[in-house]
Amino acid sequence: MRLIHPNPARNPGFTLMELMVVLVLIGIMTALIIPELKGTYEDAVLRSSSRELVNVFNLAYSRAVSINQLHRVRLDRHSGRYLVERRANGGETGVHFVPLRDVPGCEGKIDARISISFQKPGEEITESADRDGTVDSGDGIRAENRDDAIGFYPDGTADPGEIVLQDRDGFRLALRINPATARVRLVELERR
Template identity: 30%
Template sequence: MRPVPGIRDRLDGMKRTAGFTLVELAVLMVVLGIMIAIAVPSVQKTIDSYRLKTAAAEMATNIRLAGQESISRELEYRIEFNIAGNRYTVFQMVYGGDVEIECVEIRGQVSMTGTGFSSNQLTFGKQGRPSESGDITLTSDLGQVRRVSVDESGRVAIVD
């Protein structure tokens, strides 16, 4: 008696080709879609955080520079913070009037949301001392917050 040919015998005779089935490709696409959906918000938050850190670092550098320049040039420097315009301007205070040194517009989905300085101004005297202590609050579009803080001695720090 001869054995009845089974499915294995029939498959062995068929030509096999390398590749994926349509079902396997569909499953792969679903898995990739889920992974991307999970990763995108994390990437957006990282980019948002980087933009906020960069804006705070640039502002802190400009404030430090104004304090150092006031000492080296023996002139007063003033920084005006324009919250509505989302920018700040550095002035050198000379005898004939104020000279605008730099105007910095804060970009990259970061907003200046407040200052702790009266009249939104910070002035450095000829010895590099600030007129008052306070901080500037920067907020990203995703709600992350950083503060650039200036203490009584003129030390500038970025606070999370």
């Protein structure tokens, strides 16, 4: 019987050169992937903010239908705050809206890195969100334009409108409200 001795030149292992080539390839791939990962956090903040608003719209819709009372979601474009209000009869003052305080999730603030623009059908989206004549309404949301609200009606309909959320990198998401069903549809818009 003959024993076969392993040839030291044919040792089944990796050479230092092979390991160095693999490490260089890993380094190059990492350098290419890292810049692509930067935008994912901003994208996550944008999508999280849009989901937060969709949840608030769904809350206002369900409250309006179940309680049989007009509700609205009011937005402050400057501070990013939102608030759900219900219709109340006010004696001498007539009809007005009061904020919901007893329902979780009926008020909050969108991340400061996200800008909000609001558009109703037939309006142009303006680049500047600032307007003259702002008045503090007492609840911390400016009342420069009471039209920065979406109404949800007891019959299951809503005011038509589009809210555009934009992050610092220029990526945008539109929340389009269907007036017949009060459903919110998310639409990705082109980058600015």
